[in-house]
Amino acid sequence: MNETIRDILAKVGNLPVPAADLAQDADLYAAGLSSFASVQVMLGIEEAFDIEFPDNLLNRKSFASIAAIEVTVSQILKAQEAA
Amino acid sequence: MSVVAFAPQALSLCVRAQRVAAIAARHADDVDQAGRFPSEAVEAMKAERLLGIQVPASHGGEAASLTEIAEICVILGQACAASAMVFAMHHIKASSLVEHSDDTGWHSAFMRDVAKHQYLIASATTEGGIGGNLRNSICAIEVDGQICRLEKNATVISYATQADAILITSRAHADAAPSDQVMTAFLKHQYTLEKTTDWDTLGMRGTCSEGFVFRGQAPAEQIFPKPFAEIAAQSMLATSHLLWSGVWYGIAADAVARAQSFVRAAARKSAGVIPPGASHLAEAVNLLQLVKSNLLTGLKTYDEARANPDKLSSMSFAIAMNNVKIASSETILEIINRALLICGIMGYKNGTPYSLGRHLRDAHSARLMISNDRILGNTATMLLVQKPDLSLLGG
Numbered sequence: 001m002n003e004t005i006r007d008i009l010a011k012v013g014n015l016p017v018p019a020a021d022l023a024q025d026a027d028l029y030a031a032g033l034s035s036f037a038s039v040q041v042m043l044g045i046e047e048a049f050d051i052e053f054p055d056n057l058l059n060r061k062s063f064a065s066i067a068a069i070e071v072t073v074s075q076i077l078k079a080q081e082a083a
Numbered sequence: 084m085s086v087v088a089f090a091p092q093a094l095s096l097c098v099r100a101q102r103v104a105a106i107a108a109r110h111a112d113d114v115d116q117a118g119r120f121p122s123e124a125v126e127a128m129k130a131e132r133l134l135g136i137q138v139p140a141s142h143g144g145e146a147a148s149l150t151e152i153a154e155i156c157v158i159l160g161q162a163c164a165a166s167a168m169v170f171a172m173h174h175i176k177a178s179s180l181v182e183h184s185d186d187t188g189w190h191s192a193f194m195r196d197v198a199k200h201q202y203l204i205a206s207a208t209t210e211g212g213i214g215g216n217l218r219n220s221i222c223a224i225e226v227d228g229q230i231c232r233l234e235k236n237a238t239v240i241s242y243a244t245q246a247d248a249i250l251i252t253s254r255a256h257a258d259a260a261p262s263d264q265v266m267t268a269f270l271k272h273q274y275t276l277e278k279t280t281d282w283d284t285l286g287m288r289g290t291c292s293e294g295f296v297f298r299g300q301a302p303a304e305q306i307f308p309k310p311f312a313e314i315a316a317q318s319m320l321a322t323s324h325l326l327w328s329g330v331w332y333g334i335a336a337d338a339v340a341r342a343q344s345f346v347r348a349a350a351r352k353s354a355g356v357i358p359p360g361a362s363h364l365a366e367a368v369n370l371l372q373l374v375k376s377n378l379l380t381g382l383k384t385y386d387e388a389r390a391n392p393d394k395l396s397s398m399s400f401a402i403a404m405n406n407v408k409i410a411s412s413e414t415i416l417e418i419i420n421r422a423l424l425i426c427g428i429m430g431y432k433n434g435t436p437y438s439l440g441r442h443l444r445d446a447h448s449a450r451l452m453i454s455n456d457r458i459l460g461n462t463a464t465m466l467l468v469q470k471p472d473l474s475l476l477g478g
Contacts, residue, residue, distance in 0.1 A: 029312050030310070031260060032262055032263065033262070035218070036464050039464045042468045043467055055469060056397075058397055058468060058469055059393050059396045060313075060316060061393060
């Protein structure tokens with residue numbers, strides 16, 4: 001999952017630094033993730049993991065770092081399995 | 084500066100706002116024609132102690148809610164849009180202090196000073212070379228031990244030379260990405276302003292939104308501890324769109340009031356005949372009600388989200404606030420156009436009780452201050468992932 005997220009960040013995140021070098025908990029907004037790019041990252045993740053972000057997770061916190069994205073995605077996958 | 088010592092807190096905010104509005108209305112045409120700062124109205128705001136009302140009571144303010152402040156914007160907007168906009172912009176900045184100060188730091192003490200001394204706060208968020216996107220900066224603040232320094236080519240700082248303090252954005256440090264921003268409060272004696280551009284505009288001529296090169300030096304503790312991204316998302320976005328909309332609603336409401344008195348005067352002269360403008364008036368009143376409902380819903384949404392940072396930072400909230408701004412800025416033009424059809428040449432002429440030129444020119448700023456195209460683009464991007472709220476009651 002970590003690699004997939006980093007791939008997506010590298011492809012559509014439009015970051016000034018290589019996504020592979022980012023620390024797990026590095027603040028992606030501070031690293032230069034724009035709000036437009038963050039939506040592109042969300043779309044990329046929805047496609048890659050075949051999930052849909054519920055509205056309550058569409059906020060800055062869910063996408064603040066690679067670690068936060070992993071938590072968010074795991075949470076949705078778990079909820080889907082349970083359903 | 085003639086700030087009266089007597090604090091008229093006992094009187095309701097509306098009564099105090101109406102007294103300011105009476106003064107603002109008297110000077111509105113001169114402010115507009117001369118393109119000068121509405122100093123009489125702003126002095127009156129200070130005398131009525133309206134600049135500190137948002138500050139919590141524990142810090143010497145009156146803990147006024149955003150809804151109460153919006154109501155004052157509406158009252159002032161009916162009298163002089165430029166005065167109302169200065170009031171709105173000041174309180175948008177004040178909201179950054181109120182919502183994002185910790186209890187003990189410099190900003191908390193500054194908030195107390197705002198209430199006590201009725202400081203007028205200006206904003207410097209735009210910069211040459213960033214194309215109007217306030218969430219990007221080129222300039223970077225330089226922290227040198229206890230001191231911070233900043234030079235910024237600010238393309239717009241409204242009422243900069245009249246303000247007592249400026250809240251200004253920059254990159255967080257020399258190596259920061261353009262979106263990694265902080266906001267810093269500088270007091271009047273801590274900066275110089277070198278004017279670069281004039282403010283000779285179609286409307287909103289009294290906001291004096293000139294361009295300056297800002298050069299400031301201050302204690303580093305004056306940098307807000309929270310990243311600007313959070314301040315922008317959690318208070319500025321909402322307070323800007325809601326308070327601006329209050330001002331715009333006020334402009335449209337006064338245009339409708341003028342149109343209605345025109346129709347009523349005509350009806351009195353020719354009893355038994357419905358004047359030709361009456362159906363336009365019905366339409367204008369209908370649209371005015373839409374703007375009002377839209378603004379009230381926006382204020383309620385903000386009020387419900389205020390205590391919840393996650394909600395304030397959510398896409399659904401940003402879309403809701405964007406929609407308030409788009410709808411009110413577009414609709415007031417339709418309203419004032421209808422009012423102009425009703426008042427006819429008496430509305431088209433300056434200096435009549437039915438004049439609408441200033442209203443129309445002021446209202447044209449609404450779609451441009453943060454371009455509606457940019458806001459719609461922003462909403463369109465969010466709608467790629469955010470599902471629209473289809474319920475009536477939400478939740």
